[in-house]
Structures are given as C-alpha cells and as structure tokens.
Amino acid sequence: MATPLELWESKYEKSKEKIDNLKYSKKFIVLVGSATCENAAGATKLLELFRNKLADNNDVYVGITGCTGRCSKEPIVQIIEKGRLPIKYCQIKIDDVDKLINEHIKNGRIVNELLLTD
Amino acid sequence: MEEKYILLSKNFGYQQSKLNEIVEYTKKKLAEKNLTGKVAVKLRLDNYYINEQILLSILPDKLHYTKVDFKLIDEIIDDYLINGKIVERNRFQCDELLNRFFENFGDYNYFNKQLRLTLRNCGIIDPESIDDYILADGFKALAKMLTKMKPLDVIEEMRKSGLRGRGGGGYPTYIKWTNGHRAKSETGQKYIICNADEGDPGAFMDRSTIEGDPFSIIEGMAIAGYAVGADKGYVYIRAEYPLAIKRLENAIKLAKENNFLGKNILGTNFNFEIDLRLGAGAFVCGEETALIASIEGRRGTPRPRPPYPSIKGLFGCPTVINNVETLANVPVIILDGGDFFARIGTEQSKGTKVFALAGKVNNTGLIEIPMGTTIREIIYNIGGGIANNRKFKAVQTGGPSGGCIPEDFLDTPIDYDSLIHAGSMMGSGGMIVMDDNTCMVDVSKFFLDFTQNESCGKCTPCREGTKRMLEILQRITEGKGELDDIEKLERLGETIKLSSLCGLGQSAPNPILTALRYFREEFEEHIKDKKCRAHICKKLIEYFILEDKCIGCGACKRKCPVNCISGEPKKLHTIDQSKCIKCGACFETCKFNAIIQR
Ligand SMILES: Cc1cc2nc3c(=O)[nH]c(=O)nc-3n(C[C@H](O)[C@H](O)[C@H](O)COP(=O)(O)O)c2cc1C
Ligand code: SF4
Numbered sequence: 001m002a003t004p005l006e007l008w009e010s011k012y013e014k015s016k017e018k019i020d021n022l023k024y025s026k027k028f029i030v031l032v033g034s035a036t037c038e039n040a041a042g043a044t045k046l047l048e049l050f051r052n053k054l055a056d057n058n059d060v061y062v063g064i065t066g067c068t069g070r071c072s073k074e075p076i077v078q079i080i081e082k083g084r085l086p087i088k089y090c091q092i093k094i095d096d097v098d099k100l101i102n103e104h105i106k107n108g109r110i111v112n113e114l115l116l117t118d
Numbered sequence: 119m120e121e122k123y124i125l126l127s128k129n130f131g132y133q134q135s136k137l138n139e140i141v142e143y144t145k146k147k148l149a150e151k152n153l154t155g156k157v158a159v160k161l162r163l164d165n166y167y168i169n170e171q172i173l174l175s176i177l178p179d180k181l182h183y184t185k186v187d188f189k190l191i192d193e194i195i196d197d198y199l200i201n202g203k204i205v206e207r208n209r210f211q212c213d214e215l216l217n218r219f220f221e222n223f224g225d226y227n228y229f230n231k232q233l234r235l236t237l238r239n240c241g242i243i244d245p246e247s248i249d250d251y252i253l254a255d256g257f258k259a260l261a262k263m264l265t266k267m268k269p270l271d272v273i274e275e276m277r278k279s280g281l282r283g284r285g286g287g288g289y290p291t292y293i294k295w296t297n298g299h300r301a302k303s304e305t306g307q308k309y310i311i312c313n314a315d316e317g318d319p320g321a322f323m324d325r326s327t328i329e330g331d332p333f334s335i336i337e338g339m340a341i342a343g344y345a346v347g348a349d350k351g352y353v354y355i356r357a358e359y360p361l362a363i364k365r366l367e368n369a370i371k372l373a374k375e376n377n378f379l380g381k382n383i384l385g386t387n388f389n390f391e392i393d394l395r396l397g398a399g400a401f402v403c404g405e406e407t408a409l410i411a412s413i414e415g416r417r418g419t420p421r422p423r424p425p426y427p428s429i430k431g432l433f434g435c436p437t438v439i440n441n442v443e444t445l446a447n448v449p450v451i452i453l454d455g456g457d458f459f460a461r462i463g464t465e466q467s468k469g470t471k472v473f474a475l476a477g478k479v480n481n482t483g484l485i486e487i488p489m490g491t492t493i494r495e496i497i498y499n500i501g502g503g504i505a506n507n508r509k510f511k512a513v514q515t516g517g518p519s520g521g522c523i524p525e526d527f528l529d530t531p532i533d534y535d536s537l538i539h540a541g542s543m544m545g546s547g548g549m550i551v552m553d554d555n556t557c558m559v560d561v562s563k564f565f566l567d568f569t570q571n572e573s574c575g576k577c578t579p580c581r582e583g584t585k586r587m588l589e590i591l592q593r594i595t596e597g598k599g600e601l602d603d604i605e606k607l608e609r610l611g612e613t614i615k616l617s618s619l620c621g622l623g624q625s626a627p628n629p630i631l632t633a634l635r636y637f638r639e640e641f642e643e644h645i646k647d648k649k650c651r652a653h654i655c656k657k658l659i660e661y662f663i664l665e666d667k668c669i670g671c672g673a674c675k676r677k678c679p680v681n682c683i684s685g686e687p688k689k690l691h692t693i694d695q696s697k698c699i700k701c702g703a704c705f706e707t708c709k710f711n712a713i714i715q716r
C-alpha cells in the first residue's frame with residue numbers, strides 16, 4: 001500500500017498540474033491582496049475590476065492572496081511576469097486599474113509612480 | 119530590470135567589513151565584465167548558519183554557495199554568469215522553506231530585512247486554494263510524520279526546535295505536548311485547542327495569519343493531535359473575524375475532502391477532526407481556563423491552576439492549548455527539522471516572531487523577524503524610522519500586560535527574557551512606537567482602562583485594585599494628583615500582581631509600573647507642576663493669547679462656548695482661565711497663531 005508520503009506526492013502532482021494550467025503557465029499573474037485590512041482599503045472592488053476587464057485575456061490569471069503586511073500601503077496589487085520577480089504596486093485605486101492593465105500587462109512597462117518602493 | 123540576483127549575507131558574528139569587501143569586489147567585477155545592469159547585488163539579513171561565514175545565492179537559479187571568497191566570486195562570474203557552467207566548489211543545497219522568500223516577495227527593503235517562517239505563505243498563496251497550499255509543501259509535514267514518525271519522535275523534534283508558545287507566556291511547546299501525551303484520560307478522549315481569541319488592543323497577527331494561510335494552522339493542529347493522542351480539535355476564534363472564520367471553514371472542508379483531516383488520514387489509522395467555536399470577544403476568554411469554560415458552554419472566567427489543561431482540560435480531558443502562531447510554526451519544524459529551527463534566534467528564544475508594528479513609524483505593518491533582532495533594527499530599518507521626523511520616545515510591547523521601553527533600551531534584542539528584563543514582555547506581538555507627542559501617564563491610563571474593563575470580576579485584587587489604580591491615574595491626568603499617589607500606585611500594583619487569580623490581573627499593573635520606572639518625572643510633573651509636557655491631558659493644558667500676535671479679530675471670542683474670552687475689537691483678547699473649559703475651540707480658530715497651549 002502507498003505510504004502517506006507517496007499519497008501526498010501524487011496529490012502534489014495533481015495540484016501542480018491544476019495550478020500550472022490555471023496560473024503558472026500564464027504570461028502574467030495578477031494577485032490582489034485579500035484580507036480584512038486589504039478589503040477595508042478597497043481591494044474587493046479592485047479584484048472585481050481586474051477579473052472583469054481581463055476575463056477574456058487567456059494570458060493572464062487574476063487571483064487573490066493574503067495580506068503581505070504592508071498596512072500603510074494597502075491595497076497591494078502584485079503583477080508577476082513569468083520567470084520574473086514579483087512587482088508590487090501600492091495604494092491602488094479604482095482609476096489605476098486601467099493603467100496597470102494597459103501599461104504593465106499589455107505593454108510590459110512597469111508603472112513607476114504606483115510602485116511600492118521600499 | 120536585472121535578470122539575475124546575487125544575494126550575499128554573513129552569519130551572525132562574522133565581520134561586517136569582510137562582507138563589505140566581498141560586495142565591493144563583486145560589484146567591481148560585474149562592472150568590468152559589463153554585467154552591471156543584468157545582475158544585481160543585494161545584501162540580506164544575517165543568516166542563521168553557524169559556520170558558513172559568507173553565503174551567496176544566485177536567483178532565480180537557486181544556486182547557493184558558502185565560505186565565499188574573492189576566488190569564488192571570480193569563478194561564479196567567469197564560469198557561470200558568462201559561460202553558463204555551474205560552479206561546484208563550495209556549492210550547497212538548501213531547500214528549506216525560507217529560501218523561497220526572496221523570489222516570492224520580490225526585492226523590497228522591508229521584506230529583505232525580515233525572515234518569514236510563520237508567515238511563509240501569507241501574501242504568496244491563495245488562502246482559499248488547497249492546491250496552492252500543497253504546492254508550497256503544504257501537508258507534507260503531516261504526510262512525512264505519518265510515514266516515518268511516532269508520536270514521541272514528533273515531541274523530540276519539538277524539543278530540539280526550542281519552540282516556545284507565542285500566545286504570550288513563552289512556555290516550551292514540547293513540555294505541554296509531553297504532558298498531554300502522558301496524561302491519562304478516563305474516556306480516552308483528548309483535545310487540541312487553537313487559541314485564536316486575540317484580544318490585545320491593536321493586535322492582528324493571528325487574524326492575518328489565518329486569513330493568509332489557514333491551512334498551516336490546520337496542519338499544525340493535526341500534528342499536535344497525533345503527538346498528544348487527540349482526535350478532536352477546536353479553534354476558538356472571535357466572532358469579529360468573519361473573513362478568518364470563513365477561510366478556516368473553507369480550509370477545513372477542503373482538507374477533509376483531501377483526506378488530510380477526518381477518518382484514516384492518508385490511509386493510516388490516525389483520525390482528526392476540527393471544529394470552530396466562536397468567542398464573543400471578551401479579553402479574559404483568551405486565558406486558557408476561561409477559554410475552556412467558554413467552549414464548555416459556561417461563563418468564560420478563569421479557574422485556578424493546577425490542574426493544568428494538559429492534564430485536566432476541556433470536559434475534564436487532557437487538552438493542549440496553543441496559540442495560532444505557535445501552531446503555524448509546527449509544520450516547518452517537522453518538515454525541516456528541529457535542528458534547523460533551533461539555528462534561528464537566540465540561545466533561549468528560537469525561531470522568529472511576528473509583530474504588528476504600529477504607531478508613529480513610517481512603515482506600519484505586520485513583520486516577522488528572527489529572535490535576537492534588536493528593537494532599534496525593527497523601528498529604524500524595517501519600520502523606516504519615526505514618522506514626521508519626530509523624536510522617538512518609547513515603544514510599547516506586550517499590550518496591556520507589557521510596558522513602554524525608553525530609548526536607552528532600543529538595543530534590547532527581541533527575546534522572551536530580555537524583554538522581561540527591560541520591564542515589558544513579548545506578549546502576543548503588538549508593538550506600538552510612540553513619539554514625543556505622547557503622554558506616558560495617558561498611555562498608562564489607556565491600558566489600565568482596557569484591563570479594568572475586561573476584568574471578569576472573579577477575584578478582588580483585580581476587580582477592585584485596578585479600579586482604584588485607574589481612579590488615581592484619572593485624577594493625576596486631571597491635575598488633582600496628590601504627592602503620595604505614585605507610592606500608592608506602586609503598592610497597589612505590586613499587590614494586584616501577587617494576589618490575582620489569572621494572568622489578566624497578574625499583569626494588569628505592568629504598564630503603569632514600567633512607566634513609573636522609566637518616566638517617573640512625567641508623573642511628578644503632572645502631580646506637582648500640574649503640567650503635561652505632551653499637551654495631551656486636556657485639563658492640564660492652559661490656553662493663552664500672545665500679546666504680540668493677537669490682532670483682535672474676535673474670531674476666538676465668537677467660538678468660545680462658555681464666553682470666557684473678552685476683548686475690544688482690534689485690541690488684545692484675553693482668556694479667563696477660571697472659566698475656560700479647555701475645549702480648544704479658540705486654539706483651532708485663531709488664524710494668526712496667537713493662541714498657544716502651555
Ligand atoms: C487575559 C489573558 C488573555 C489571553 N489571551 C490570549 C489570546 O488572545 N491568544 C492566545 O494565544 N493566548 C492568550 N493568552 C494565553 C493563554 O492563556 C495560553 O497561555 C496560550 O494560548 C497558550 O498557547 P502557547 O503556549 O502556544 O502560547 C491569554 C492569557 C491571559 C491571561
Ligand atoms: S485576575 Fe481579574 S480577570 Fe483574572 S480571574 Fe481575577 S478578576 Fe478575573
């Protein structure tokens with residue numbers, strides 16, 4: 001019989017396949033902070049906007065993650081281009097969403113004025 | 119942007135100047151080879167490896183080297199970066215969880231200075247997806263344990279790790295587990311409880327941990343259950359945390375579906391179920407015996423110990439209670455080993471600690487640092503210094519059970535014993551930075567007001583004593599303090615500490631006693647000179663109109679609710695101090711800065 005560790009490994013393979021398809025195979029991953037603090041700062045609406053606006057873009061995965069601990073800079077939106085270090089944007093407002101999509105995701109240009117810098 | 123990163127760090131105690139030389143050399147060499155824009159050189163926090171001197175990692179390639187010298191830098195740049203041939207000399211494997219850190223968080227000063235074990239997945243994984251957690255090696259510790267460890271092996275790993283409870287007391291976790299393991303239960307039933315009551319004002323470490331990585335708590339509880347011999351766990355969480363509750367419920371459901379919880383976990387005969395119990399938010403219900411009473415459906419008041427819960431707890435059965443953060447560390451210890459964990463931190467305090475950094479610092483937020491980091495490093499490096507360029511005055515740790523530490527103690531390393539020595543305590547992880555606009559009498563009153571309100575009333579010293587102390591503080595802030603009030607506070611405080619039944623009363627006087635130790639002259643000023651130097655205690659502020667600034671516009675006079683300002687138009691106005699109720703309206707109104715507080 002399979003040991004627990006072997007069972008875990010087969011689960012791992014399945015999860016990996018699933019998440020690879022969903023997330024890591026995509027050219028861009030957009031992660032919106034989702035926690036009590038982030039939501040209070042307006043993250044829920046951002047997530048909805050990113051999801052709607054990128055719904056038919058197959059190159060992008062939009063999802064959530066917990067809070068990174070930057071209370072004073074929330075909401076935080078991370079954009080991760082495949083194979084690169086994550087880029088974090090801070091204090092993102094509804095009006096910034098289009099800019100992030102058009103500049104960073106469509107043109108690969110980092111939006112300097114919205115960057116979390118320290 | 120650079121494509122590759124060279125991360126350099128030294129171990130604690132190794133010479134900084136040697137590391138600096140290596141950094142300079144690396145940068146120079148990269149410049150010579152025209153690699154400057156392509157490869158970035160970054161410094162990391164001192165590492166916890168004992169004898170490795172300087173460590174180097176190349177990311178995102180995950181190549182790690184120890185004992186780095188000039189020659190190795192030459193080889194890495196010439197052979198690897200230029201010619202693509204991996205250098206094998208001094209290379210070592212380290213797959214521990216924390217090495218995912220940099221690539222997952224990106225290149226930020228704030229994160230580079232931290233070490234995240236408890237929060238290893240927070241801000242990285244999707245907290246609602248079990249697949250994400252599994253990909254981050256989630257439940258692997260559980261599987262490893264069920265494959266090759268007996269309950270006592272688990273406890274031995276916990277012993278080696280040196281993990282102490284993060285709920286405040288700092289009690290060694292393995293001793294609790296050993297007692298629970300050994301304890302006889304008449305019915306065979308034992309329990310694990312995760313304490314997520316988090317009642318300290320301003321604390322949100324546990325909420326963030328659960329919201330960002332709920333599965334790790336579940337895994338920690340299941341491991342504890344196996345070690346102790348319990349098949350049932352409860353998470354006691356306050357009802358004010360709806361999102362955390364929702365994510366925990368979701369995580370429990372998914373873990374069950376995947377056979378990480380429930381019956382015959384991963385094909386073994388180990389069973390473990392978890393249920394939630396919601397607390398109504400009374401601070402005292404975080405105390406373990408009160409918490410147990412509350413789960414049993416009784417009023418949440420503490421009872422005397424012994425017997426300790428690990429012998430006689432929930433429904434009279436042996437029960438191990440651990441804090442959220444304590445449990446979140448457990449999978450790391452089982453997966454990477456107790457020895458690994460014990461290399462981080464100080465002699466008596468191992469691992470890392472999460473703090474909710476708040477107050478007058480530039481970067482407020484949730485941080486995690488290795489034990490042994492100094493308070494100064496936290497405030498000035500990670501926190502980015504005091505906000506608005508004001509002057510540091512004190513830092514409060516330990517919440518209502520702790521105290522305010524003054525500037526002289528900024529180099530105190532964060533560990534259980536040093537903080538107690540400094541007159542505060544680790545507590546659950548609140549850290550409030552205060553600047554010179556803070557009145558220490560007022561701060562003491564704030565915390566005592568909290569504990570006094572939350573006192574359950576079961577025992578007299580805490581119920582009555584804290585009330586009397588609060589009355590004294592109240593009159594001091596109103597300028598009615600008497601000369602022997604300080605002595606009275608000290609005497610009452612010591613008595614309450616010695617004679618209260620539970621930790622709430624035993625620690626309630628701490629904020630005041632520590633303030634009296636370090637900021638005594640401020641109390642004396644309030645009492646003798648009727649002055650509050652921070653202009654916080656309203657009744658002690660005097661509003662005064664400056665002769666050379668007042669143009670007699672009359673605006674203040676019209677605003678004053680008690681008509682105590684007089685003066686002819688275009689002439690100097692004056693305040694009748696005997697009638698002034700110190701509302702501050704005139705101060706806010708004057709456009710000519712003619713009114714001052716003193
Ligand atoms: C008044 C009072 C409140 C407490 N509140 C909490 C709390 O909110 N969370 C917590 O984990 N421990 C709290 N504790 C400590 C618990 O009694 C207990 O020691 C702790 O949960 C044990 O877990 P640990 O060994 O993992 O630290 C409190 C203690 C007292 C006296
Ligand atoms: S010390 Fe205070 S909170 Fe604790 S049992 Fe006594 S009255 Fe209740």
Ligand code: SF4
Nearest residue numbers: 668669671672674708
């Ligand atoms: S508002 Fe200022 S300037 Fe005007 S009368 Fe009052 S103190 Fe004088």
Ligand code: SF4
Nearest residue numbers: 678698699701702704
């Ligand atoms: S502080 Fe209030 S009551 Fe006193 S003089 Fe000014 S406006 Fe009048």
